[in-house]
Amino acid sequence: MLMRAISRAYSGGMAVDRVLANLDLNLLVTLDTLLRERNVTRTSEQLGVSQPAVSGALARLRRHFGDPLLTRVGNRYELTPLAARVAVLTGPALAGVRRVFDSTADFDPSQLDREFTLVISDYAAAVLGPLLARRLGHLAPGVRLRLEQTTPYAVDHVADTLRAADGLVIPHGFVTELPYLDLFEDRWVCIVSEDHPTVGDTLTLHELRTLPWAVIFDRPTAFAPAARQLRMLGIEAQVDVVVDGFLQLPFLISGTRRVALIQERLARMLAPVTGIRILDCPFEVVPVAEAFWWNPMYRNDPAHAWFRELIMASAASLRTPEPRL
Incomplete structure (x- = not known):
């Protein structure tokens, strides 16, 4: 077993190079966090990886140890007896690994x-x-x-x-x-030309349905999330301009009847030089x-x-x- 091998190596029972050849450091980090958190979701948040990735690592660890490691008790998970023993070893093992890498990390x-x-x-x-x-x-x-x-x-x-x-x-x-x-x-906002002939201080969902649009990409795997959200509301934009960058959008809005969705920080940066107005979206938008x-x-x-x-x-x-x- 992984931790038993490490323990034997520390005590002289196995050559260190043989242990390292079979040691998956990423798996060791996941093991340590899982045994501390006893929860796949919290482990994924701690490590900054997806829950499926942590679940896959847990499955590999269970096969490696021949033990479930975590067992459900009511609405929580508890360590198995073997996992409790392993948990004592993961901290010192990781500390040793970190010391090795820290010794090479000193640079100017x-x-x-x-x-x-x-x-x-x-x-x-x-x-x-x-x-x-x-x-x-x-x-x-x-x-x-x-x-x-x-x-x-x-x-x-x-x-x-x-x-x-x-x-x-x-x-x-x-x-x-x-x-x-x-x-x-950041926040999604709508932009229209400063001199738009029909849009006042606010936009309505009806205007979003009827005005021509300039959009980014507009492909199944390439889209502005706010535009996808608009479609979920049953509003299909009347697109007449498609671009591959956000910076182009304000210039394609100025002096036209078009409307576009853009990030607020970028809209504020470009508004003074492009002649656009920034308006709140007339629906709740998930932020960027x-x-x-x-x-x-x-x-x-x-x-x-x-x-x-x-x-x-x-x-x-x-x-x-x-x-x-």
Whole structure:
């Protein structure tokens, strides 16, 4: 068994290299968290992975140990006798592993010579990109930041995307079963031309049904979530312009009868130069919840860990909600 093997290795009963050859560190982390939380949902939240991924890991652990590890008692789960013994060993084992990796993680960001690639929408690049670039320029002048536009293909083939990039910035709802960091939220708003001939200070659902629209992508796996929500209300937009980026939308609205859905922060940035008005949506809209998704192969890469912390620090100011219109 995994922990018995570790225990024997510590006591000299087995060669350390043989233990490491069979040791899945990700599984060990999941085991430790499961035995502490005794709950698949809380474990997935702690690790930042999906519940199916944790359930799959638990199934592997049960096969490995030949023991259920967690058994239901009423409305909660309890550790089996074997799991209780294993729980005593996971903490020290993980502490030892962390000490090994910590010994290689000491580096000076100011001396770092590396390129970090983010696959990111033009909206997130406009809102988050400058904050991240300024911090990088100050702390790590030798680092190059590459921002690549998100495409439907990149999202549909996220495993391939994250083998070639350091991360993907995209809202929740498109990617699963990968580690992520929650960055910030934004609000969907409607935009119309400043001199729109029929729309006043508010929009109605009837106007959303009858006005022409400019939309982003408009494909089954590429869409603005707010637009999908509009369809769920039975409103099918009369689309006459489709674009592949949010930055284009205000320019295609100005001077026309069109309407579009866009993130409030971006709308506020572009309103002064595009001649648009920002209006509340006439229905309750789920907010944009942007997250940074990354390949678990970078979990123990000290430079990538530093980059993840930098992204979170850069997004900190965006976690304060914009004042309402």
